[in-house]
Amino acid sequence: MNPPDDTTRLGHFLGPHGVSGGVKVYVLGDPAQLLELPRVWVEGRGWLRVRRADPLAPGVALHLAGIITREGAEALRGANVYAADADLPPLEEGEYYYHELRGLPVYGAAGERLGEVADVQDAGHQDLLVVTHAAGEGFLPLQAPYVEVRLNAQGRPEAVALTDEAPAGLLGEEEGEA
Structure with a gap:
């Protein structure tokens, strides 16, 4: 399953964070860009709603709809994560995605x-x-x-x-x- 058009790869999942389905993300670019996303496209899963995003040096821990156990988060290890280009936050003048x-x-x-x-x-x-x-x-x-x-x-x-x-x-x- 290829990512939809008009999406940007944000990084990939590293593994579980905690015991309730949080998953650590290796972020390409600025981790703050992930903190306000309403959804992400996950390789092999499709679109998933972001329930919560927590800053986690040096990346982010995402809590996604339908992923509520450590085992569920472990199953995402290595999967690429994408965002819809339209969902990305606006940037400062002179910066670009x-x-x-x-x-x-x-x-x-x-x-x-x-x-x-x-x-x-x-x-x-x-x-x-x-x-x-x-x-x-x-x-x-x-x-x-x-x-x-x-x-x-x-x-x-x-x-x-x-x-x-x-x-x-x-x-x-x-x-x-x-």
């Missing part, structure tokens, strides 16, 4: 269009943009000073651009083509 990068054009340092962002993946120590381009698909590290996310007048992402400091070949192009 990674799902807002999907579909944006990617430009080279000289302004040429290189491709489009298909997705963002957590690669542990660094996030990667999955970029579709003329030669197929490639990964682009979402890392300053090589990549800049350009914002529009409303402070929302409108494009991704490589900077002059980006090494040649980040998307697999030959050095002479860049």
Whole structure:
């Protein structure tokens, strides 16, 4: 069962928290984003209502409808957790969610269009943009000073651009083509 469109992966379940069905979440990004969610989409289960969310350094403990025992929480271990993009809390000006990068054009340092962002993946120590381009698909590290996310007048992402400091070949192009 694949997650619905217009959802963003928040992290994955680590295991039980307590004896009454709480489950710890390894959170990608800011754990505070999970505290007010009305529901989450759980891999293998579908949409579940959030009964309660407790801050738990470094993540969050979720109490979900239908999960009331430690064994029920244990069964969720390793499952990915998603939120509907529309349910995510608003951000401060100039900040953005990674799902807002999907579909944006990617430009080279000289302004040429290189491709489009298909997705963002957590690669542990660094996030990667999955970029579709003329030669197929490639990964682009979402890392300053090589990549800049350009914002529009409303402070929302409108494009991704490589900077002059980006090494040649980040998307697999030959050095002479860049």
